[in-house]
Amino acid sequence: MKKTLNNKWEDNLFLIKTNKYKTIDLYLTFSNEHDPKKHACLKAISYFLGSYSLKYPTKNEMHKAKSNLYLANISSEIDILNNLINFNINYSFVNPSFLDDVKIEDFIDYFDECLRNIYFDEKILVEYKKNYKDSIKRKYDNPSTYINIKTNQILAKEDELLKPLDNILLKEVEELNIEDIKKEYFNLFNNYELRVFLIGDYDEELLNYAKSFKNNRHYQLTSRLPNIKKHLPIIERKKLGQSILNVFYKTPYNRYAKDFYAALVTNCLLGALPTSLLFEEIREKHSYCYFIFSEYVKCNGIIKISTAIDGKNYLKVRRLIKKQIKRLINKDFSEHKLEVTKKLLIDNINQTIDDLSWFQDFALKSSLYGVFVTIDEYKEAILKVNRDDISRVAKNYQLVLTYLLKGN
Amino acid sequence: MQKIYNEHFDETYYKEKLDNGLEAVIFHKPEYISSFVGIGTKFGALNLKQISQGQEYHFNPGVAHFLEHKLFESKDKDLFDLFSGLGANVNAFTSYRETVYHFNTTSEDIKEPLKLLLDFVQKLEINEQSVEKEKDIIIQEVNANKQDVDYRLIEEINKSLFFNYPLKYDIGGDEETIKKINEKELRDAYDINYHPTNMVLFISSPFDPNELIKIIKDNQNKKAFKKTNIAQTIYDKENDEVKRKEYSFKMDISKAKHAYAIKLKPNFKDPLDCFYKQFCMNAYLKLYFSSLNPDYQKWMDKGIINNYFEFEVEFDMHSAAIIFFMENDNDNIKDFIDEQLKKDYLNQERLEQLIKDHIGVYYRILNDIYSFSNDYLRCYLHGYDFLDSINIIKNIKIDDLKEVYNSFDYQNYALVHIYPKGK
Numbered sequence: 001m002k003k004t005l006n007n008k009w010e011d012n013l014f015l016i017k018t019n020k021y022k023t024i025d026l027y028l029t030f031s032n033e034h035d036p037k038k039h040a041c042l043k044a045i046s047y048f049l050g051s052y053s054l055k056y057p058t059k060n061e062m063h064k065a066k067s068n069l070y071l072a073n074i075s076s077e078i079d080i081l082n083n084l085i086n087f088n089i090n091y092s093f094v095n096p097s098f099l100d101d102v103k104i105e106d107f108i109d110y111f112d113e114c115l116r117n118i119y120f121d122e123k124i125l126v127e128y129k130k131n132y133k134d135s136i137k138r139k140y141d142n143p144s145t146y147i148n149i150k151t152n153q154i155l156a157k158e159d160e161l162l163k164p165l166d167n168i169l170l171k172e173v174e175e176l177n178i179e180d181i182k183k184e185y186f187n188l189f190n191n192y193e194l195r196v197f198l199i200g201d202y203d204e205e206l207l208n209y210a211k212s213f214k215n216n217r218h219y220q221l222t223s224r225l226p227n228i229k230k231h232l233p234i235i236e237r238k239k240l241g242q243s244i245l246n247v248f249y250k251t252p253y254n255r256y257a258k259d260f261y262a263a264l265v266t267n268c269l270l271g272a273l274p275t276s277l278l279f280e281e282i283r284e285k286h287s288y289c290y291f292i293f294s295e296y297v298k299c300n301g302i303i304k305i306s307t308a309i310d311g312k313n314y315l316k317v318r319r320l321i322k323k324q325i326k327r328l329i330n331k332d333f334s335e336h337k338l339e340v341t342k343k344l345l346i347d348n349i350n351q352t353i354d355d356l357s358w359f360q361d362f363a364l365k366s367s368l369y370g371v372f373v374t375i376d377e378y379k380e381a382i383l384k385v386n387r388d389d390i391s392r393v394a395k396n397y398q399l400v401l402t403y404l405l406k407g408n
Numbered sequence: 409m410q411k412i413y414n415e416h417f418d419e420t421y422y423k424e425k426l427d428n429g430l431e432a433v434i435f436h437k438p439e440y441i442s443s444f445v446g447i448g449t450k451f452g453a454l455n456l457k458q459i460s461q462g463q464e465y466h467f468n469p470g471v472a473h474f475l476e477h478k479l480f481e482s483k484d485k486d487l488f489d490l491f492s493g494l495g496a497n498v499n500a501f502t503s504y505r506e507t508v509y510h511f512n513t514t515s516e517d518i519k520e521p522l523k524l525l526l527d528f529v530q531k532l533e534i535n536e537q538s539v540e541k542e543k544d545i546i547i548q549e550v551n552a553n554k555q556d557v558d559y560r561l562i563e564e565i566n567k568s569l570f571f572n573y574p575l576k577y578d579i580g581g582d583e584e585t586i587k588k589i590n591e592k593e594l595r596d597a598y599d600i601n602y603h604p605t606n607m608v609l610f611i612s613s614p615f616d617p618n619e620l621i622k623i624i625k626d627n628q629n630k631k632a633f634k635k636t637n638i639a640q641t642i643y644d645k646e647n648d649e650v651k652r653k654e655y656s657f658k659m660d661i662s663k664a665k666h667a668y669a670i671k672l673k674p675n676f677k678d679p680l681d682c683f684y685k686q687f688c689m690n691a692y693l694k695l696y697f698s699s700l701n702p703d704y705q706k707w708m709d710k711g712i713i714n715n716y717f718e719f720e721v722e723f724d725m726h727s728a729a730i731i732f733f734m735e736n737d738n739d740n741i742k743d744f745i746d747e748q749l750k751k752d753y754l755n756q757e758r759l760e761q762l763i764k765d766h767i768g769v770y771y772r773i774l775n776d777i778y779s780f781s782n783d784y785l786r787c788y789l790h791g792y793d794f795l796d797s798i799n800i801i802k803n804i805k806i807d808d809l810k811e812v813y814n815s816f817d818y819q820n821y822a823l824v825h826i827y828p829k830g831k
Contacts, residue, residue, distance in 0.1 A: 020439040022417070022771040059699035059708075067700075067761030071768030094771045098418070127708055131715045134735065137662040138716075143555050239660050241551045274488045274498075287541060290549035308552045340492040347495040350514035354442045354777065407555075 009372075012215035014363050015207075016199040020354075022098065024200030026091040026111070026210060027360050030192035031219050031368065034085040034164045040172035041184035042078050042087050045118070047128045048181075049089065050074030052119040065110060069102055070094045074114055080164040081299040081368060083222045087188065088364075089115070090357075095201055108209050118185060120178050132173050139168075144308075147244050147405045150236070154401060155248070159226040161300065193217040195367055197360050221368050223256040226300050233318075233402040240407030243311035247321055248401040249303040253393060255369045257301070261381040262389035267296035269333065269341045269390060270324060271305055276341075277324040277333065278305065286320070288313045298365075303397065311406045318402065328394035331387045338387060346379050409434075409621055414795045417774060422617045426625060428633050429605030433788060434620055435612040437777070443518050443613035444781040446510035447529050448789050451475075451601035451639075453504045453579040454724075460600040460639040468588050469574065470546070470581020471597050473502040475532075477542050478594060479509065483533045487524075496521040502579055505724065506789045512778060518615055519623050526609075526627050532598045536591045543586055550580040557661050558733075561826060565667040565731060568652040568822035572644040573727050576651075600639035604628070610785040612777050643726050648673055649820050656825035664827050665716070665733070666741040671820040672728035679725065679791030684800050686723040688812035691762050691804065693719055693730065696753045697745075700762060703753070711736075712744060728816070742823060749818075756806050763801055770798055 032038065050073075056062040066072055072093035079086045093107045139145040149168060156166035194217075198210045228250050253263035271278035271294030278292045292307035309317050327333055352358040352375065366372050373381070409424040421435040452472050458465045479500070480487050491498040496513035498521075509529050511521055553559045563578060570576040580586070611620055650671050676682035694700060697719055707713045716735035722728070734741040773780045787794040 018439075021775045023775055058702070058705050060702045060705060063699045064758075064761055067764045069764075069768075070771070071765045073768075073772075092772070094768055098416075098771065123709065130711070134663065134714050134716065141557055141659075141661040240555050242548065242555060273492065275486075275492045283545060287544040287548075290545055290552060308548065310548065336493075340489060343495045344492045344497065347497065347514050351442050351512070353514075354440045356775065 009367070012193075012195050012213075013211060014195065014197045014360075014367075015210075016356075016359070017202060018199070019201040021200050021356060022095060023092050024095055024107075024202050024206065025197070025356055025360070026206075027197035027199075027364075028089045028213065029195045029197075029364055030087040030089075030188050031084050031195070032187075032192045032217075033083055033219055034080060036163075036169055036172050037180070038184060039078065039085055039164065039167065040169045040176055041181050042085065043132070043169070043173065044125065044128055044176055044181050045087075045185055045188075046076045046078065047131075048118045048120060048124065049076050050114050052121065052124055053114050054117040054119050055113050057119045057121070062114075069107060069110055070099060072107055072110060074111065080167070081221055082161055082224070084219055084368065085164070086364075086368070087192070097201070104203060104205050108206065112209075120182055120185075122178055125176065125178055125181070129173060129176070133170065136168055136170060143238065143240055143244055143405055146238075147246055147403060150405075151246050151248065151401060151403050154231065154234075154403070155228065155302075158228045161222070161224060161226045162228070191217060193219050195364060197363065199356050199360060221299070221370070223254065225252055225254060226250070226302075228400045230399065231401045233404070235314075235404045235406050237406050237408065240405065242308045243314065243407045244308050244405040245306070245314065245317065246401075246403045247305040247318070247399070249305075249325075249397040250400050251301040251303060251393070251396050251398070253396070254301045255298045255365075255371060259389065259393055260298075262385045262393045263301070264296060264298075265338075265342060265345065265382060265385040266328060266390050266393040267294055267303060268345050269338065270294050270303075270328060272296070273341060273344050275337065275344065277327060278321065281324060282307070282317060282320050286316070288317050288320070311404070314404055314406070322399075325394055325397050329391055331391050333387075333390075335387065338385075338390065342382055342385065345382055349375060349379055349382075409617065416798060417770070417795055419774070419795060422621070424621055426604065426628055428628055428631075429603070430607055430609060430624075430628060431788075432609045432621060432624055433611070433784070434617040435781075435784075436614075436617050437612055438614045440612075440614050440777060441514045442512055442777055443514070443611065443615065444510065444512045444777050445518070445522055445525055445613070446508050446610045446781055446785050447525060447607060448506050448508040448610070448785050449601055449607045450506055450789050451597070451606070452502060452506045453577065454574045454726075455601070455639075455641045456574045456577075457642050457644070458600060458639040459642060461637050465596055465600065465639075467593060467597055468581060468585040469577035470550075470579070470585050471589055471593060472507055473580045474542065474546060474586065474589050475594050475597055476500050476502045476507050476509075477546060478534050478539065479529060479532065481534060481538055482528065487528055490524060491521055494521045494524070498525070503786070504575065504579060506786055508782065508785060510781070518613060518620070522611075522620070522623055523627050526624070529602070530604075530631060532595065532602075534591055534594060539589070539591050539594065543589075546580060546586050547583050550578060550582060550586070553578070553580075557659055557665060557826060560659065561665055561667045561733065561824060562731075564655060564657075564824045565669045565822060568655055568824055569650050569669055569671050569729055570727070571647050571651045573646045574643075575727060599634075600636065603636050603638065604633055605636070606638050608785060608789050610781055610788065612781045646727070650822040652822060654823045654825075656827060658827050658829045661826065661828050663735050664737055664739075664825060665735050666739065666826075667731055667733055667824045668741045668745055669729050669731040669822045670818050671822065672730070672816040672818070674723070674726055674728040675815060676723070676725055680797075680800070682723050682725055683787075683792055683797055685812050685815075686721055687801050688804060688809050689723070689730065690721045691759060692754070692809040692813050693721065694762055695755065695758055695809075696748055696751075697732075700758045701753050739825060742821070754806050754809065759804070759806055759809065763804065766801055767798065770795075
C-alpha cells in the first residue's frame, strides 16, 4: 500500500536525499507484537549490537573498526506503542565526501557485519546481565526514575495494553539464555515488520543497500484506549530533600481521535511550554516549583504531569493543577494565550524539518499509526483548534493516579 | 564583516566587532529553516571576586545564576509570552564560566526576536520584591539537584579539592548564599559584566548575514553604554594540596560510588594552550581507560569496572584536575587507577583512532544547530574558535601526550565515597 508523506515513502522505504547534513543516517525499525520475553531479548540484542561481531569479537576490536570510520555509530533503542514493540537501529556516519581515506563500501561493510554477524557469547551475556542489574539499581536510586518505575508498575496492572510500561523485566533478563536471544535475532529479519529510512546525501550504492532490506510482515497498532480505574492518591515517604509529584489523567484522545490536534494543543496550553497555565500559575505566580510540565502520550491518550516541590505544598499544588484544568474547561484563558501556544507548537514542528532524528520519528510514527499527513497539513490542523475545542477536550480529562514521593 | 571559510567542514561564517565592543559571529546556513541566536557573557559561577574601575566586588556564590533568572523579568511585559508570540523558544543557562541567553525559531521574521533578545539582555529591570520572590524557585532548583547521587559525588569531590577556588561551590549557590543575595548585588554584577565588550552574539541562520548585521547595528547604535573597564576576576591563591583527603557519607543507594580526583597545578599560557593540554590529557587517559585499551574488556570480565566507570579532565586557566568515577563495593579505586597509570598503554595507532573519533564527533555536532551553536559560543567566549581547534588535534602525536602528562605532578589527590545506608 503506497501512502505519501511528502512523497517520500516507497513501500517500506523512506528517503530524504539532502546535502544539508554532514552525516548519512540509516534507520531500521523492526516492529512486532509486544511480549515481555521478546522485550528482554531485544534489550540483550541491543547490548551486543555494535559492540561484538564475528569479525570484531571484543570491544577493543570493535572500537578500532569504528574509529577507522571516524566513529561510525550504531545505536539502538526500544520503543513501545500500545501493543507493538519497535526496535530502532540507527546507523550514522560521516559523509565520505568529507573524508579522504574511507569509501562508502567501507561504511556499508561495517554496518552489515555488525548487523548480520552479531557475536553472541555466554561470557558477554553474563556481563550484560550484571550491567543490566546495576543500571536498574541506579534507576531505583534516583528519585525521578524511581517514581516513574512505581507509577508505570501501577498503570501496567490496569490493562493489558499498558503492561509494557512495566519494562524493568529483571526476571525475564535473568532467565535469558543465548539460544533464546539468537532465536529472537533470527526472528528480526524474518518475522518482524521492517521500515527503512535513509537520510542524507546518499549515493546509488547505499540506496541499493537500503532497498535490500525486504519487509515480509505487517503488525497493526491497536487504536484501543486503555481502561484505567481511578486510584486514591498515593504518598510514599522517602529520605529526600524535595518531593516529586506525578499526576496522571486519562483521555479518549489518542492519535486516531478526531480531536487529536485539539488534545495536542490542550496539553501544550496546560503544561508543555513556558507560557503554559501550570508554569505560570504554580511556578511563576506561587513559586511552588522550579519545573512543572505535562506530557501527552499520543498512543494511549494519557496525560502525565510531573513536578518537584516542597512536600508541605502538596495539597496546594494538587488543587492548583485541578484549577488549571477547570480553567481550560471554562475557557478561562485568553485568545492571545491560545494563539501563542499554537505558534510555539508550530515552531517546534517546523524544527522537525531540520532535525533529522525528529524527522525520522515523525515519518516512523506516521507509518506505525497508519495516519499519513504532510507537515503542512499537520500544522493547518493545529491552527484550526479553537477555545471550544480546548474546553471540550479538557472536560474529558479524568484523573486516575496521583503519586507523591514525599521527602522528609 | 570578516568572512571565514572553513574548508575542513565546508562552513562559511562571518565575524565583526561592533563599535560598542560587542562581537558578532554569524553562520550562514541557507539550507536550514531554523535559526539559533545566542548572546553570552563571560560571567559565570566562578566569577565571585572582581575588580572594576578600582573597586572590588565580592559576590555570593550563585549570583550569576540568580541574575540569569532575573534578566527574564520586565516591568511591564512577560518575555516568555513575547518570544512565544513571535514563534521563538527562549531560554538561558549559567555554567561556571559563562551565562548564555538564546532563542531558536523557524519564523520567517528573525528581526523582532533578535531585537527583543538584545533589548532584554541589555537592560536589567528588578526590584527588591521580585528578587525575594525568586529565591524560593532557585532554592528548589538547587535542592532538586542534591538528590542526585552523581551530582553529590561531583559536588563533594570539588569541595575536597579546593580551598578557595570557586569550583567548590555549586553553580546555583546554596540555600544560605541564595538568601543573602539582594538587588544591589545583582545590579553590581550586571553593571560590570554585561557590558557589550564582555559579550558575544552568535547567530546560525538561513538569513543573509549582511541583513542580520544591519539589524544588530541599528539596534546597538540606538543604545548608550557607560564607558567601563571590563571587570577582572581575581582568584585567591589556591594551595597545591587538597583541602580534604578522604570523605565519605551515606545515601539511599544500592551500591557504593567512589570518586578519585588528582589535583594538578595549572600551567596554561592561554585558552588555546589550555584546550590543547586538556585534549592531550584526555587522549592519554582514554588510551588507558577506554575500550581502546585491550585490557579494558579484562577489567569488565573480572568485575573490576562496570559501565558506570568513567573519568573527566577538568582544565581551565586557573585550575586543573582529573577525576575518576567508579561503582563497586570495594574502596580500591585509587589502587586500581594508580596501578594502571604505571603501565604503558600508549600506542600511536590507537591515538590516531582516537583523533578520528574526535573528528567524527565534530561532524556530528554540526548537524545539530542547537548543540553546535552552544558549543561554538562557549568556546568563543573563552578565546578560541571551535572549528579551528580541529587543526590543533589533527596532528597530535604520542610524544605530545607524554610531554603534557609529564608536565604535571600527581601527588595531591582526594577521595570521596558514597555508601549505601546500612553498610
